[in-house]
Amino acid sequence: MVAFLPLxxxxxxxxxxxxxxxxxxxxxxxxxxxxxxxxxxxxFPEISQGLLGKxxxxxxxxxxxxxxxxxxxxxxxxxxxxxDMGDTxxxxxxxxxxxxxxxxxxxxxxxxxxxxxxGDSYCFCREVDDDETYQHFxxxxxxxxxxxxxxxxxxxxxxxxxxxxxxxxxxxxxVFMYVTASSIARILSVWKHYQEFGNVLAxxxxxxxxxxxxxxxxxxxxxxxxxxxxxxxAEFLRKHDYHYDHWFKPHLASFPYSTDLLSNPHNVEYSxxxxxxxxxxxxxxxxxxxxxxxxxxxxxxxxxxxxxKYHERLFDEKEELFTEIVGEFVDYADEQExxxxxxxxQQLRYAKxxxxxxxxxxxxxxxxxxxxxDLETVDIANRLDTDDVESLYVERxxxxxxxxxxxxxxxxxxxxxxxx
Numbered sequence: 001m002v003a004f005l006p007l008x009x010x011x012x013x014x015x016x017x018x019x020x021x022x023x024x025x026x027x028x029x030x031x032x033x034x035x036x037x038x039x040x041x042x043x044f045p046e047i048s049q050g051l052l053g054k055x056x057x058x059x060x061x062x063x064x065x066x067x068x069x070x071x072x073x074x075x076x077x078x079x080x081x082x083x084d085m086g087d088t089x090x091x092x093x094x095x096x097x098x099x100x101x102x103x104x105x106x107x108x109x110x111x112x113x114x115x116x117x118x119g120d121s122y123c124f125c126r127e128v129d130d131d132e133t134y135q136h137f138x139x140x141x142x143x144x145x146x147x148x149x150x151x152x153x154x155x156x157x158x159x160x161x162x163x164x165x166x167x168x169x170x171x172x173x174x175v176f177m178y179v180t181a182s183s184i185a186r187i188l189s190v191w192k193h194y195q196e197f198g199n200v201l202a203x204x205x206x207x208x209x210x211x212x213x214x215x216x217x218x219x220x221x222x223x224x225x226x227x228x229x230x231x232x233x234a235e236f237l238r239k240h241d242y243h244y245d246h247w248f249k250p251h252l253a254s255f256p257y258s259t260d261l262l263s264n265p266h267n268v269e270y271s272x273x274x275x276x277x278x279x280x281x282x283x284x285x286x287x288x289x290x291x292x293x294x295x296x297x298x299x300x301x302x303x304x305x306x307x308x309k310y311h312e313r314l315f316d317e318k319e320e321l322f323t324e325i326v327g328e329f330v331d332y333a334d335e336q337e338x339x340x341x342x343x344x345x346q347q348l349r350y351a352k353x354x355x356x357x358x359x360x361x362x363x364x365x366x367x368x369x370x371x372x373x374d375l376e377t378v379d380i381a382n383r384l385d386t387d388d389v390e391s392l393y394v395e396r397x398x399x400x401x402x403x404x405x406x407x408x409x410x411x412x413x414x415x416x417x418x419x420x
Contacts, residue, residue, distance in 0.1 A: 155186025
């Protein structure tokens with residue numbers, strides 16, 4: 001019995017160490033803006049004044065929005081200290097309307113425009129320069145200014161609200177509503193953290209269906225400083241965010257943390273790559289034999305697969321809400337006398353899955369065509385048919401947005417299918 005005690009003690013110590021390491025790993029890589037999308041450690045992480053100060057896009061009505069007269073440079077690559085950023089830096093610029101700058105054609109404030117675009121980061125054309133967006137190339141095709149009111153992480157609901165606020169000031173003959181399939185999840189969200197773990201600043205309005213009619217649920221955040229005490233709105237957030245019960249709670253980690261870490265082998269793989277990349281950066285060395293960016297991208301896509309399947313299920317269960325919001329877009333077009341165009345584009349995470357399983361939204365666009373006779377629809381994924389889907393996206397940074405070459409092709413498609 002005495003001889004057994006040291007072994008038992010060593011086992012207990014080992015278990016404690018494993019739990020400690022598992023907890024610290026999950027905490028480090030599970031709270032960074034959804035970087036580890038399979039686990040979450042707490043419902044209300046602390047929001048510091050420093051983090052809040054960086055949140056310059058806050059908007060009391062929409063949650064957040066691109067700001068007017070802004071120019072921002074973003075390095076979309078990973079570099080060791082002292083390395084030249086080279087061509088991985090992109091420039092985002094906006095005009096006095098808050099629309100992304102369209103270098104191909106100046107805006108004429110004295111006459112109505114031809115085309116304006118609203119949607120998410122694919123509409124905004126993240127990860128490319130101002131003169132590499134599809135709006136820039138479309139402006140060249142049509143010889144007219146093309147407005148770009150895309151918003152990062154926007155859902156169809158926010159894009160519609162942005163349109164209703166902006167259109168009276170910037171009217172056009174055509175309005176493109178340009179979104180990814182992620183919108184099915186975004187229109188069910190009021191706090192992004194419940195579905196994109198760590199995205200704690202993003203609180204937004206949403207529509208709910210009541211007796212077949214859309215009802216707008218406004219965001220409870222009136223001032224940016226209100227984000228410092230989100231827990232006081234816990235009841236509201238839990239009630240109106242669909243993902244709280246259906247995604248957040250099932251992924252909330254608890255003791256034993258090692259079980260949550262090891263439940264998916266890609267968790268360990270992802271965490272290891274992140275740790276080794278930090279070693280490279282901290283000690284200014286290069287670890288030979290491993291392309292961390294490529295391996296991390298592949299691992300992240302594997303980690304994202306459960307979320308893709310979840311979104312696929314949402315299209316089966318919540319298509320009515322999605323369709324009614326599209327209907328509100330069509331009704332607003334009739335009221336304002338413009339041609340509404342709905343464009344579905346494809347994120348890389350879906351492209352990999354859909355190449356084997358088909359579109360997660362099924363034949364939704366066909367049903368939209370049947371229901372709304374005044375609506376034009378374009379399914380970009382079908383028009384960009386290729387055996388090498390990854391070639392459609394930028395190779396730097398997140399690698400999840402379309403490349404300049406793809407944006408140019410999209411502009412040609414939109415000009416041919418809609419405007420001509």
